[in-house]
Amino acid sequence: xxxNAGIQELMQAETRASQIVAEARVGRGDRLKQAKQExxxxxxxxxxEKEVEFNTKxxxxxxxxxxxxxxxxxxxxxxxxxxxxxxxxxxxxxxQVLLAKCCEVDLEVPAARIRSAQKAAx
Numbered sequence: 001x002x003x004n005a006g007i008q009e010l011m012q013a014e015t016r017a018s019q020i021v022a023e024a025r026v027g028r029g030d031r032l033k034q035a036k037q038e039x040x041x042x043x044x045x046x047x048x049e050k051e052v053e054f055n056t057k058x059x060x061x062x063x064x065x066x067x068x069x070x071x072x073x074x075x076x077x078x079x080x081x082x083x084x085x086x087x088x089x090x091x092x093x094x095x096q097v098l099l100a101k102c103c104e105v106d107l108e109v110p111a112a113r114i115r116s117a118q119k120a121a122x
Contacts, residue, residue: 009121017107024105031102 057072 021105021107028102028105032098035098035102 054072054076058069
């Protein structure tokens with residue numbers, strides 16, 4: 001009987017481990033979705049701040065002055081190009097960091113959980 005009980009316990013542990021892995025996979029997908037949503041929010045906020053800054057500069061230079069407007073537009077284009085370059089350079093690094101963190105699944109069962117399961121079995 002004790003060998004059957006041991007086999008049953010192993011099967012239950014395997015089932016629990018499968019459930020933990022499945023939950024981790026679902027959690028990873030949820031974390032990726034959440035990270036994308038948060039990034040979209042940050043981008044939208046940054047864009048709105050820059051638009052306000054642009055409009056403020058445009059008004060301070062004078063909207064009717066075509067030279068000032070052209071200079072401001074060229075400066076804006078230059079800054080946008082620089083930011084796009086920085087994005088291209090850093091996007092793969094940022095993606096790798098996010099994926100590395102999302103894919104880390106610790107399969108080791110903590111000693112405290114093992115002890116509590118052993119106490120519960122007694």
